[in-house]
Amino acid sequence: MTSSERATRKAELARRLREIVAPEYVIDDAETQRPYECDGLSIYRELPMLVVLPATVVEVQAVMRLCHRESVPVIARGAGTGLSAGATPSPAAVVLSLARLDRIIGIDPLARTARVQPGVRNLAISEAAAEHGLFYGPDPSSQIACSIGGNVAENSGGVHCLKYGLTVHNVLRAELVDVTGERLVAGSEGLDAAGFDLMALVTGSEGMLGVVTEITVRLLPTPEAAQVVLAAFDSVSTAGDAVGAVIAAGIVPAGLEMMDGPAIRAAEAFANAGYPTDASALLLCEIDGTAEEVAEHCARVERLFAELGAVSTRTSRDEAERALFWKGRKSAFPAVGRISPDYYCMDGTIPRGKLAHVLTEIDRMAGEYELGVANVFHAGDGNLHPLILFDANLPGNLEKAEEFGGRILELCVAVGGCITGEHGVGIEKLRQMPAQFTDSEVEQMHAVKRAFDPSGSLNPGKGIPTLRQCQEYRALSRPSAA
Amino acid sequence: MADISSQIIDRIEAARRDAEPLSIVAGASKRFVGRASEGSPLDVAAHSGIVSYEPGELVLTARGGTPLLDIEAALDEYGQMLPFEPPRFGGSATIGGTLACNASGPARPWSGAVRDAVLGVELITGRGEQLNYGGRVMKNVAGFDVSRLQAGALGAFGVISRISLKVLPRPQRTLTLVQELDAARAIVHMNELAGLAKPLSGAAWCDGRVYLRLSGAETAVEAAARQWGGSRLDAAASFWRDLADQRLPFFRSAAPLWRFSVKPSSTLPAIGGEWLIDWGGAQRWIHGDFDRSELERFAESAGGHASLYRGGNREGEVNHELPEALKALHLRLKNAFDPDRILNPGRLYSWM
Ligand SMILES: Cc1cc2nc3c(=O)[nH]c(=O)nc-3n(C[C@H](O)[C@H](O)[C@H](O)COP(=O)(O)OP(=O)(O)OC[C@H]3O[C@@H](n4cnc5c(N)ncnc54)[C@H](O)[C@@H]3O)c2cc1C
Numbered sequence A: 001m002t003s004s005e006r007a008t009r010k011a012e013l014a015r016r017l018r019e020i021v022a023p024e025y026v027i028d029d030a031e032t033q034r035p036y037e038c039d040g041l042s043i044y045r046e047l048p049m050l051v052v053l054p055a056t057v058v059e060v061q062a063v064m065r066l067c068h069r070e071s072v073p074v075i076a077r078g079a080g081t082g083l084s085a086g087a088t089p090s091p092a093a094v095v096l097s098l099a100r101l102d103r104i105i106g107i108d109p110l111a112r113t114a115r116v117q118p119g120v121r122n123l124a125i126s127e128a129a130a131e132h133g134l135f136y137g138p139d140p141s142s143q144i145a146c147s148i149g150g151n152v153a154e155n156s157g158g159v160h161c162l163k164y165g166l167t168v169h170n171v172l173r174a175e176l177v178d179v180t181g182e183r184l185v186a187g188s189e190g191l192d193a194a195g196f197d198l199m200a201l202v203t204g205s206e207g208m209l210g211v212v213t214e215i216t217v218r219l220l221p222t223p224e225a226a227q228v229v230l231a232a233f234d235s236v237s238t239a240g241d242a243v244g245a246v247i248a249a250g251i252v253p254a255g256l257e258m259m260d261g262p263a264i265r266a267a268e269a270f271a272n273a274g275y276p277t278d279a280s281a282l283l284l285c286e287i288d289g290t291a292e293e294v295a296e297h298c299a300r301v302e303r304l305f306a307e308l309g310a311v312s313t314r315t316s317r318d319e320a321e322r323a324l325f326w327k328g329r330k331s332a333f334p335a336v337g338r339i340s341p342d343y344y345c346m347d348g349t350i351p352r353g354k355l356a357h358v359l360t361e362i363d364r365m366a367g368e369y370e371l372g373v374a375n376v377f378h379a380g381d382g383n384l385h386p387l388i389l390f391d392a393n394l395p396g397n398l399e400k401a402e403e404f405g406g407r408i409l410e411l412c413v414a415v416g417g418c419i420t421g422e423h424g425v426g427i428e429k430l431r432q433m434p435a436q437f438t439d440s441e442v443e444q445m446h447a448v449k450r451a452f453d454p455s456g457s458l459n460p461g462k463g464i465p466t467l468r469q470c471q472e473y474r475a476l477s478r479p480s481a482a
Numbered sequence B: 001m002a003d004i005s006s007q008i009i010d011r012i013e014a015a016r017r018d019a020e021p022l023s024i025v026a027g028a029s030k031r032f033v034g035r036a037s038e039g040s041p042l043d044v045a046a047h048s049g050i051v052s053y054e055p056g057e058l059v060l061t062a063r064g065g066t067p068l069l070d071i072e073a074a075l076d077e078y079g080q081m082l083p084f085e086p087p088r089f090g091g092s093a094t095i096g097g098t099l100a101c102n103a104s105g106p107a108r109p110w111s112g113a114v115r116d117a118v119l120g121v122e123l124i125t126g127r128g129e130q131l132n133y134g135g136r137v138m139k140n141v142a143g144f145d146v147s148r149l150q151a152g153a154l155g156a157f158g159v160i161s162r163i164s165l166k167v168l169p170r171p172q173r174t175l176t177l178v179q180e181l182d183a184a185r186a187i188v189h190m191n192e193l194a195g196l197a198k199p200l201s202g203a204a205w206c207d208g209r210v211y212l213r214l215s216g217a218e219t220a221v222e223a224a225a226r227q228w229g230g231s232r233l234d235a236a237a238s239f240w241r242d243l244a245d246q247r248l249p250f251f252r253s254a255a256p257l258w259r260f261s262v263k264p265s266s267t268l269p270a271i272g273g274e275w276l277i278d279w280g281g282a283q284r285w286i287h288g289d290f291d292r293s294e295l296e297r298f299a300e301s302a303g304g305h306a307s308l309y310r311g312g313n314r315e316g317e318v319n320h321e322l323p324e325a326l327k328a329l330h331l332r333l334k335n336a337f338d339p340d341r342i343l344n345p346g347r348l349y350s351w352m
Helices: A003-018 A030-036 A057-069 A122-132 A148-154 A198-202 A236-248 A261-271 A291-307 A319-330 A332-339 A352-369 A397-414 A439-452 A467-476 B005-018 B068-077 B095-100 B183-194 B218-228 B236-244 B292-301 B324-337
Strands: A050-052 A074-077 A094-097 A104-108 A113-116 A171-177 A183-187 A211-218 A225-233 A255-260 A281-289 A312-315 A342-345 A372-378 A383-390 B022-025 B040-043 B050-054 B059-063 B118-125 B130-134 B158-166 B173-180 B200-206 B209-216 B257-261 B275-278 B283-287 B305-310
Touching: A003 A050, A003 A057, A030 A050, A057 A074, A057 A094, A057 A171, A057 A211, A074 A211, A104 A122, A113 A122, A122 A148, A148 A211, A171 A198, A183 A198, A183 B324, A225 A236, A225 A291, A225 A319, A236 A255, A236 A281, A236 A291, A236 A352, A255 A261, A261 A281, A261 A319, A261 A332, A261 A372, A281 A291, A281 A319, A291 A312, A291 B218, A319 A332, A332 A342, A332 A372, A332 A383, A342 A397, A352 A372, A352 A383, A352 A397, A383 A397, A439 A467, A439 B130, A439 B324, B005 B022, B005 B040, B005 B118, B005 B158, B050 B068, B059 B068, B068 B095, B095 B158, B130 B158, B173 B218, B173 B236, B183 B200, B183 B209, B183 B275, B200 B236, B209 B218, B209 B236, B257 B292, B292 B305
Parallel strands: A050 A094, A074 A094, B022 B040
Antiparallel strands: A104 A113, A113 A211, A171 A183, A171 A211, A225 A281, A225 A312, A255 A281, A255 A372, A342 A383, A372 A383, B050 B059, B059 B158, B118 B130, B118 B158, B173 B209, B200 B209, B200 B275, B257 B283, B257 B305, B275 B283
16 A cells, blocks of 8 residues: 555545544544553554544444454554553554543442443442442552453453452453444353353453453452551562462462562652561562451461561551552552663563572573563562563663563473463563464464454454464574573 | 373364264263263263372362362362362262363352363363463463363363362361341342451352351451351251252252352342252252243343253253354354364254
């Protein structure tokens, strides 16, 4: 297509979209499109052909029908906080923002569910449910901003997922608009649905199978009490062993998080959470439940940590202190953003027992690449977030950070883990997918995709590598990092 | 206790060549589930054995044909358990069959179904390919969730040759309270209690009585029990076991058994017959010769679906009818894994 043909096609499509959606919600100029050029992983940037923001499900359907007829790829977008370039546009595509579908349709306190539109912010659900003594379990650190539609698309987790599960464990039903504009329902208001478990398949499918237009989530009773035990250690491996010991003692904490020295110091400087800045590792262990249970378990956890070599332990005395302890952890990413011009967040998951080994290896590789690393870690469920510190203004620095990151992910796979625990594959981790999947496994996923989207128009080029990309990876990959 | 996956693959490849439909079977404990099987048996019971168990990681991996009893015995040694309290149906139930049927017991609303505990699956598809999805870690969002897609698919995609599961520590204390209540009031009561932050782990109604199980820290369980009142049930463990295994007197009727999976707080539909209510209201059972489409309408208005679980005419449809668009999608998905439709054809729906 010549550039003038492209311009005509764009103008024609914009005109027809404006017959569906209020004209000001079809964005065709580069300047107004700018906020949509990337998601939270801004090293990947691209402007789309058009951005469209429908207001209703009927409008979403009409947009999908039009794009389908015209063979235009569609990229669904929530709040754009994703960390794997899943919502990054491509030049020939329409970005379909769900931001205006932001209504909480209803809360059913007796059945303990909330029916919401996809653009509702994660935290808004818990806020609305609070008057009924209920909350929505998965709490990504981005919860003030990220949308529930994006959470479903990524199967997002949070610091409380150890006890309350991931998105997939907390959503009951979803309405989708498929690539042709047809409405489909996955799941039910019961605990399973007739036929295949499409709710599970759609959760985490990164906008590649359908556009999520309505979600029914499960709500949980707000615990009577919660306290956090904060424990400092002088080595990450002792802290890692202490994590295993809590689990082995039969205690299921609501959250069990770990930070290493650099992360502790960055978070403390940012949030003044009262963290011991001379520690090499910090554990935050939240216990919730009835008042009796919390008191009993906190005492046991504190004792356990002390026996296992904690240098110091503290238990939050009240809600304000508990919130403060979490504030440090939840602001760890922006905090690290202040100590380094740029940082690159990785998301591998490993068996807990391999923690010390993996952290030592990461440290060694950091030396090799001459880059700093701060580690934030959903320790209870083995999900690592090494934050690689770099400076994009230094030539070659970003490429070095990316290569280092890739090797961390390969290491995770080599010790029995995986390349992404909660951020998704997007564009970013396409390269490492062949480390985790064989060509046949990749091809089977393409077959699943084709069952939903035969024309390959939904978020193309994301999530699953082409077989060609797999071959390139295998040809290039050095002997495994293990 | 062996790995017979290469034999399974050979058998599937041969069946593909000969266009011979296969009916996957392991413990044969749930032969009654789904429609009458078509095809020659593909017996995978010998593909069994626990591959790895790491109590500190709360993860167990076993071959599909491993009996639940073996798995539960291994877990018991370390004070752990399967969170989903699966039915054992006479003792021969296997972990692969449990996942294929998504069979989960009374703890389901609180600790999840087998589908929720699944971390990864190895599948031998209808093309005879042995594929791995998910893994042995708690969080894994690389690629589509093909593992959980196996839950309730009744083997339509392939033989589940290996499963990794999240397991849980056994609760410190468990007790059951019982109280007389009619069904309508029991439904409201169970839902109200489930909205409180108490260690509820089972809520069922049967024969005029509501049963509430509390599990967790000793102090929390005792405190909730004192607050709620009601009498404490002796031999409670066998009550919940018999409920999971469908051995309570309620299940002795020879009439067709229907399952309702609905919104837990929905009112009971006005159909004659005795109900048994489990899952805090979300799973309901009734015996009788009903018109399937009538029950489906009731279940739909209660936000869920109905199925003919056991007995009755198993040549016709037994699962809730799907809208046309979903039917077409089901066929395309089936085709993506088993293009020749040789694995358990017609088991879930006559048209698949
Ligand atoms: C500071 C920070 C902290 C974070 N912490 C966490 C954390 O603790 N845990 C965690 O899991 N993640 C975390 N994230 C990542 C991110 O917030 C989540 O992935 C979130 O779910 C993305 O939601 P979103 O609405 O921003 O989606 P977007 O970024 O807009 O989109 C993400 C993907 O979902 C698709 N999508 C969006 N909406 C729909 C829809 N309605 N239908 C179909 N597909 C759709 C998009 O196409 C894209 O592939 C963090 C991000 C940041 C910036």
